[in-house]
Amino acid sequence: MRRRDFIGLISGVSLVPVYGRSAWGATAGPRIQRYGMSRHSSVTELVFDTTAPVMNASCFTLSNPPRLIIDLPGIAPPLPDTSALASGPITRVRSGVKGNGLRLVLDLQHDVKASLRAQPSGKVIVTLDGSAAARAAGQRVSSARPAIIAIDPGHGGKDPGAVSHDGAHEKLVAFSIAQQLFGLLQKNAAFKPRLIRTGDYFVPLHERILAASDVGAHMFISVHADAAPVSSAKGASVYILSEHGSSSAMARWMADSENSADQYASLRESALHRDDPRLSSMLLEMSMQGTIAASQNLGKLMLPELSHATALHQRHVNQAAFAVLKSPEIPSILVENGFMSNRDDCRRLVTSEHQRALAEALYNSVQSYFKRYPLPA
Template identity: 30%
Template sequence: MKTAFRTVLLLLLSLYSLTGLAQNMIEGVRIWPSPDNTRVVFDLSDQPDYSYFFLKQPDRLVIDFKNTDNIAELTQLPKDGDRIKRIRTSLSKGKRAVRIVLDLSNQYDEKVFALPPTGPYGNRLVVDLHDRQKTPLVTRKPRLKNRDIVIGIDAGHGGEDPGSISKSGTHEKKITLSIAKRLQRIINAEPGMKAEMIRTGDYYVNLNQRTRLARKKQVDFLVSIHADAFHSPRPRGASVWIANDRRAESELSKWLKNREKNSELLGGGGELIKRTNDDNLAVFIADLTKDKSLEISDRIARNVIAELQKVTRMHKTQPQNASLAVLKSSDIPSMLVETGFISNPYDFKNLMSRTHQEKLAKAMFNGIKKHFYDYPPQDSLIANMRPTKHKISRGESLSVVAQRYNVSVQQLKLANNLKTDVVRVGQTLTIPRVN
């Protein structure tokens, strides 16, 4: 009944437009609450002609749509959102106009913009209401001794951005969040490790905001989870992507232009960058940070590929380099995992399987865990939990073992009463604890 009424109303409004009345229609309203902002999307039949302003006591956002009629249901608000009390219409000054009022619970920073038709969506007007920040987003807190190693998990897309869409209409954003939550659970079950989610529900997080959130949460590593797509159903398999040197260099140069503001993000090395008057020294220190980040990213990516090969077909068997926004921060080691092709029927079937999602999450975890057990940060709990003995395997040298456990070759030789650097396969070494 409602569908029939809506169809008739659309036809009537279309006839009205032919007789010189409103040319545009508000066909629907969608609301996407998130921890830091709320996005309101007005679906329209044509490109919007609009203006807006705020009123106080009480706080309201008023939007005037020119030459527009409204057939959208405005009474439905999500239960988990508290920034918007009500959306309603009000009297408009124009005869062929609609005035929409958002009754707000507080004052917010706004961003209002129109979007053209793309993917499953037509013309839209987007309203983003952001909480006003009382403190800088990137303030670093001192880390505690024996701390957890923090892994940031970024579920790709979300909210208004569905990502790729399967033939059956399943959105990539749904798959990525499901896998991300499984990875979160596995990481949090591991002593000495903690997961931090970039998004926890179906809402959109700006790409730049994703890395800012990762930095705010002081992650040691960031993994972004996606599902690939292609115009042909033939390609299939997983792949792992890391930042290329060119992107890292570009981001590094931007940071160095504003050393005073950005250096705090780099921890101890950042203080040196901020205080030195020597530009060459600043570049050298920042470059070391970038190189270390890329080295860690590449090492973990290779670990994860080795684990993924055990549970799924691989589209690429080596880490791929790309200039991707979520991988842009030269101070945060990171990787992007394409878990399969949503456009391939075999991959899609697997990606919709809870069992397969669990295997993918476990493989990612195993690859990440291997690195941090081999090279734990010195202030982490895992660094103090590591083995005190190591058995030499084929191809291992004293320097390789020293690097793995973050000790010097000399410390290894003293702990094991070694006169030379020569070790033999099967030999067991004592690993000294170094504070």
């Protein structure tokens, strides 16, 4: 899904009409009809005048690079009729459809403290405070406790994973995407990424869970690019654990396919190590309901980000009994970034450019999740 530069922000206090039809049609629904910007010292105020009140409007900031995200549910995007914006803290504005509404992404020169208020009249006012005190306060909050992200490149070593018609291996695609995601997270002081495997070797599924637990991970992301029984299947999907069966036949097939990786392990490796008190106590004594709910929240944030990098195979979070997701204390998700069995998907999956785009989508999802659900102090 393409993001379009469509909205112009004009400096000054007056509101400026936006001309152009909605991408959903002239009468598709509420839209932005005027907008404006004013600046006072280090504070910038954006005003969006919509044709109807906006319910549940929200905003949040991201760092490295600094960005401001504005979500306007129920608002249809106009066609691009923009003026280049290069004033104040804002360097560029991008947009995209998010659910049934509009998401604006503002690239910034530096971090800001942002707030949003929506008025019954239809005005949405976003305030950006770029003062040193506000920026320092935001940095103190964001750097209080880094989140540890366990990144699990699927398969490896004697387990190639899915193999394409021309011999490309899933294990190599998954490792490349995982490495790119690791690099992005490593540049952000808010995160401490950890790779479950750092080379082309096999790790049994239960050892991947324990490795994430051993490093104290706050999130577990298993990276894959699978195959399907039919070559027409394409696009990305996200999966979380289900305790009560799969959400679809395809989800069940995927879980069976991924869980079969332990056929490469010895009997000693594939057993759930009943003599390991950590694993047995986790599986027997801890409830997974809270973890599954957190994983569901992560999946809902991840799908829109992936849709900007690739087509989606399914637009909802799937559930299945993936062995690698059975950590009772770590929100865990398995990402199928496309299908090795589909020629178009595979042709892109093996390119570094597409791998980078997928890694950025996963990175944005992780940032959004911890902005919305910060770690406790």
